[in-house]
Amino acid sequence: MKQIIFRPEIERFDTCREFVREFCLDEQDLILTNEFIYRPYFGELSIKATVVFQEQYGAGEPSDEMVESILRDADLSCFRRVIGIGGGTVMDIAKVLAVAGEAKLDPLYEQAPNFTRLRELVLIPTTCGTGSEVTNIAVFARTRLGVKMGLVSDSMYASSAVMIPELLSGLPFSVFASASIDALVHAVESILSPKATSYTKLFGYEAVKMILKGYQRIAAEGKDARKELFGDFLTAANYAGLSFGTAGCAAVHALSYPLGSMYHVPHGESNYAIFMGVMRAYLELGEEGELHRLGIFMADVLGCPESDVWNHLEALLEQILPLKPLCDYGVTEEDLSRFTESVMTTQGRLMANNFTGLNGECVLGIYRGLWKREP
Ligand SMILES: [Fe+2]
Structure with missing residues (x-):
């Protein structure tokens, strides 16, 4: 019987600046986040990564439509690392961005848990709730089926889970x-x-x-x-x-x-x-x-x-x-x-x-x- 899974390395920094310095963000990084988080905490830090604001693809709980719109817009082949900074919606989508090879979510549900991680994944929670930064599950509303379902695969574990208490202050x-x-x-x-x-x-x-x-x-x-x-x-x-x-x-x-x-x-x-x-x-x-x-x-x-x-x-x-x-x-x-x-x-x-x-x-x-x- 499985006793406990410790997959991502867990890091902690007092400030976002310390994280950015330690993780050496560059052009090969894709950051998925929200503008209201990114602007105040990361906006002044001269980050060279590509930034995608999740809310531009829909509000509320993550859905297949939201993920597929992001997949259509982002050329994932350019990135070696996906960095999700946000609440549950951002982290769930970031997990898919780390494994997605095509612009549809349904094939991942059909293949799960047998797909591979194509990009490194760093997850930074900005709420104190989901714990998603250390789990291998993402949950989506599957609008074509009318249900909300978990997508589970060990390939969706983050490489690093990063705790930055400063991010909760807003x-x-x-x-x-x-x-x-x-x-x-x-x-x-x-x-x-x-x-x-x-x-x-x-x-x-x-x-x-x-x-x-x-x-x-x-x-x-x-x-x-x-x-x-x-x-x-x-x-x-x-x-x-x-x-x-x-x-x-x-x-x-x-x-x-x-x-x-x-x-x-x-x-x-x-x-x-x-x-x-x-x-x-x-x-x-x-x-x-x-x-x-x-x-x-x-x-x-x-x-x-x-x-x-x-x-x-x-x-x-x-x-x-x-x-x-x-x-x-x-x-x-x-x-x-x-x-x-x-x-x-x-x-x-x-x-x-x-x-x-x-x-x-x-x-x-x-x-x-x-x-x-x-x-
Ligand atoms: Fe929950």
Whole structure:
């Protein structure tokens, strides 16, 4: 059984200038990023690389159309290295740019995981959420099929994952909140996964502790307290990435995908909308084993009785980001069956990692419970 995968080298720099100097960026580098990140942090650094701004190819979650437009415009044969600087969308697309030999995404899904990396890949996260810089998965809305699906291949591991806490300083609080909740979900889902090992749990539990301690401080001192915690949150998201990179994510991600693809709810926020519903379903099915251990661990971190730990967690998260019922995103009652059908037919990769088996009836029950807020 695989214990843990450590593939990219992990680097850390205090400033973007130090990164640029150390990595000797030149004309053979393609940087994929966003203008609002590049201009303030890299704009003055006389970088000779070609820069592509992802938002010029579409907004929101990454899709096959977005990737294919970039592939059509960028002559990838000129580049020996792809550098992705951004959130989940940028990193997912950068992974494809490192392996793509043609301008279509579908052939990669058909060949996966058997394709090779054609360019070096450097990933620099600018949110504290995805952990994508250390994983081999990219997730795209496949618009021709109407589903959101993971593309997985060891060829999509970065050569280097680079942590630069300075890059988080411009994050609006709402983005910080939803990204870090995504990291918490990565940690929790991977801790509870049947593929979890003592190695992945080392990183997963530490990520949970760092994120919850950070949230407690923000809840006590106010939103600005996060500014002293960017380094911790970036590290925690990276730890969670190392944990789920081997142990996998599960039902929270699987059930959030239809919400993301049909109603364009950002990834972290859609996970948050589903998170407690899945945890409560697990608890109802029997609070045993790792779920029980996780409850004890979090009660210790939160300083609350074990019996009330999930309510405390929910209340703490509510202070960081108010939770919305699914109907507030426009989800209709009829959607719930469609969502369930989509999860049960297309998300087997994630559902295989569930703490306990969840059948279609359970999934529909979770959606129903989250659809409208209890009176
Ligand atoms: Fe995620």
